[in-house]
Amino acid sequence: MNGVHDMGGMDGLGEVDPTPDRALFHAPWEARVLGLVLASAAWGRWNLDAMRHARERIPAADYLRFGYYEKWFAALVDMLVRRDLLTAEELASGRPDPEAPVRTPALTAAAVAGVLARGGPTERPGGRPPTLEAGRAVRARNLHPPGHTRLPRYVRGRAGVVTAVHGCHVFPDANAGGQGEAPQALYQVRFAAAELWGERADPNASVYLDLWEDYLEPL
C-alpha cells in the first residue's frame, strides 16, 4: 500500500535527534507491549508480514503521531480481534466473555528463550529458483499493490544492479494476505544515489535494498 509508513526520502518529518538514548523503554507500558506482541504471536494466528501490514493500516495521522510501541499496541489490538483471539465486546468491556473457555497460554516463561533463539527464518530453499545473478542490471517495477509490499516507492521505476543473491525467501506480499509463503528469489540490489534522487543526490553514495524477484525486471 502507498502508505505514510513508506518514508524513504520524505521531507517534513522533523529533524533527526541524535541524543544518546540508553533507555530501552521510556515507560513500563512500552515493555509490556513488547511482551504482549511476542507472546501473542505464539498462537500462530498471524505471521510477521501480516503484523507489519496491520501497523501500516493504522490511519496515517495516527501513524505519524504515535510512538513505536503505540503503533505496536494499536496493531496488536486490531489483530487480536481480526483473528478471533478477543471479541470486540471483550475489548470494550475489558472483561472476558464468561461463556468462552479459559485457555492455556501458548507461550510459557520457560519457553521464551527457545522461541527467541529459533526466531523465524524466512529462507525456503525449495522456492522458485533465481533467474538473475550478481552483476545483472535491473529495474524495479512500477508496482502499487494496495496490500502489503516491501518495495519502497522511492525505488519503483529506478534502475540498479544486483550485487548478491540471498536465495529464496518468503514473499511478504503474498504471506501478509494469507496467500501462503510463495517463496521466491531475494536479491540485494544497489541503486546509485543519482538514479534515485536526481539533482539532490549525494555525489558519492548508493542505497542497497533487498528485493524479491517479482519486484524486478532485467534490463
Place this chain on the structure above:
Amino acid sequence: MHDAAGHEDHDHDHDHDPSQVPSDIALRVKALESLMAAKGLVDPAALDEIIDTYETRIGPRNGARVVARAWSDPAFLQRLRADATAAIAELGFGGRQGEHMRVVENTPEVHNLVVCTLCSCYPWAVLGLPPAWYKSSAYRAQAVIAPRQVLATFGVDLPETTEIRVWDSTAEIRYLVLPERPAGTEGWDEDALAALVSRDSMIGVARLPAAAGPRP
C-alpha cells in the same frame, strides 16, 4: 477499551478522543494484559521473561563481541564474510531478528549506514532493541536521501571522497556494520577491544576514536 487502529471490519469507536491516547495508553495496555491473562491468552511471567531477556541478555554487547572477534581472528573474519549468520552463531548469538545476517565493513574509503525506511527492522540478535532515533520518522526518511547530512548530525563528518553505502532493511536480511579497528589497539585482547565498540558504530552513525591510552 478503544482500538486506535481503526480497523475496517469492526465497529469504530466514534467516541474516541485522540487527545487521550498519550495519557491513557498505560491504562489501556494494562487493561489488555489483564484481559488476555484472564482468558489464558498470555502468561504475565512470559512477558517478564521476554522483557528481562532484552534488558539483560540480548543487546549491543553481543555485536561488540562479534566485531572484536572479527578484528582479532582473520579466519573468523573470513567466515563472517562468507556466512555471517553461521559465524555469529559460533558466539552463541542468533534467532529473532537475526535469522539472516550480513556484515558490511567500513574502510577508509567506504562508510556503511543501516536504516529501515518501511518500519524499524534492526538486528535484534546482535544489537538488542533499536534506539529511539533509529525508529523515528526523520531518520527513516532522511538516511536514504541525505546520508552525509544525517551522519553530520551524529558528529560524523565525512569528506565527499568517502563513499557512503546505505542499507535499507527491506527484507529479513539484517545488516551489522563492522567499524574500522581504532588506531592504537595493536595487541589488545578481545575483551578490551569489545569494550571500545559502541552500538552506534555498528549501525553506522558513529566512528570509533583512536585509543586514548594503553591497553586497559
